Amino acid sequence: MTLRERIVNALLRLYPATWRMEYGTELAELLRRRPLDAGVIWDVFWNGLRARILVQLPAAVIGLGMTGVVIAAYMTGARILEPTDITLPSLVVAQTNPRSALYVLVLVSCGVWTRLRRGGSIGRSARAAALVTFIADFPVLVVGLATVSAGVVAAPLLALPYSAVWGAVGGQVGSWIASALQRFARVARPPRTSGTHPGSDNAPTTAPTTHETR
Amino acid sequence: MARKPKGGPASDPELLILASLASGAKHGYAIMTDIEAFAGVKLGPGTLYTAITRLVDRKLIAPQSSAGRQRPYRLTGQGAALLAEQLREMRRVATVGLTRLKPA
Numbered sequence: 255m256t257l258r259e260r261i262v263n264a265l266l267r268l269y270p271a272t273w274r275m276e277y278g279t280e281l282a283e284l285l286r287r288r289p290l291d292a293g294v295i296w297d298v299f300w301n302g303l304r305a306r307i308l309v310q311l312p313a314a315v316i317g318l319g320m321t322g323v324v325i326a327a328y329m330t331g332a333r334i335l336e337p338t339d340i341t342l343p344s345l346v347v348a349q350t351n352p353r354s355a356l357y358v359l360v361l362v363s364c365g366v367w368t369r370l371r372r373g374g375s376i377g378r379s380a381r382a383a384a385l386v387t388f389i390a391d392f393p394v395l396v397v398g399l400a401t402v403s404a405g406v407v408a409a410p411l412l413a414l415p416y417s418a419v420w421g422a423v424g425g426q427v428g429s430w431i432a433s434a435l436q437r438f439a440r441v442a443r444p445p446r447t448s449g450t451h452p453g454s455d456n457a458p459t460t461a462p463t464t465h466e467t468r
Numbered sequence: 469m470a471r472k473p474k475g476g477p478a479s480d481p482e483l484l485i486l487a488s489l490a491s492g493a494k495h496g497y498a499i500m501t502d503i504e505a506f507a508g509v510k511l512g513p514g515t516l517y518t519a520i521t522r523l524v525d526r527k528l529i530a531p532q533s534s535a536g537r538q539r540p541y542r543l544t545g546q547g548a549a550l551l552a553e554q555l556r557e558m559r560r561v562a563t564v565g566l567t568r569l570k571p572a
Contacts, residue, residue, distance in 0.1 A: 273521070276521075277517050277520070277521065279537050279538075280495070280496050280517070280537065280538050280539060281496070281513060281514075281517050282537075283496075283497075283537040283538050284496045284497050284500070284513045284516075284517075284538070285513055287497055288497075288513070293512065294512055294513060296512075297512025297513060297514040297515055298512065298513055298514035299514070300514060301512075301514030301515060301517070301518045302514060304518070305518065305521075
């Protein structure tokens with residue numbers, strides 16, 4: 255494999271898998287047919303990153319918000335979230351009591367938002383919540399790596415399964431909300447007066463429970 | 469989210485792609501070279517495919533089946549209508565602006 259092919263493959267990997275399946279071959283072909291200068295690399299890099307963030311929108315937004323909270327809390331000494339080992343263990347590793355109901359609420363909300371916005375399985379909500387914690391803890395992870403502190407590095411990683419569980423809870427709550435909304439839409443729909451096939455009220459609704467906002 | 473075109477109203481990637489496809493179906497590379505020829509705008513490959521993705525999602529253009537590595541895209545009826553509307557609006561603004569620029 256040539257260096258050029260390696261660069262093209264690396265750039266394509268920035269895009270979400272679903273996008274690559276649809277457009278990856280075409281973009282790769284286009285990149286093979288033109289000079290691969292810095293401007294082109296930056297253009298593909300930036301658009302790939304944007305596509306990746308848009309796909310992970312709920313988790314990315316909440317995660318970056320939480321990163322801000324973590325940094326602000328560290329800089330000001332404020333105990334905004336009272337982090338614990340269940341929530342943000344990187345800040346307070348030794349504590350065992352789950353005091354941070356607020357952060358759990360954030361993870362559950364992320365699960366709900368992911369389920370309502372993107373649909374899919376509960377596993378997707380769980381992964382989104384884990385991603386939130388990973389993004390939020392990223393600065394701590396960097397500090398841990400820089401200071402070669404195994405405890406500081408391990409703590410954010412160990413928090414991922416806990417976060418996924420809360421995300422899954424949120425995903426389940428999101429499913430219930432989606433079902434309730436669907437039922438409400440069915441009840442609120444005005445009755446058909448003409449051209450209605452008998453028994454058509456029992457037909458499955460086509461109203462979407464999730465939507466993509468661009 | 470609406471993006472402000474860097475090179476004026478006629479450099480919006482989506483508008484340029486629609487205008488390029490108005491003359492017939494083209495694949496990505498052909499769209500890029502066509503836009504460079506008629507508008508003098510160099511679209512990056514990432515920008516091009518981001519705009520193509522958005523246009524396909526909005527059903528303004530549609531991919532055609534192809535055996536090759538590059539699929540051609542064609543303008544849909546909805547896309548043609550939107551392009552016509554946007555171009556008419558641009559012409560109206562341009563006419564007003566040019567008229568006002570004329571010396572009294």
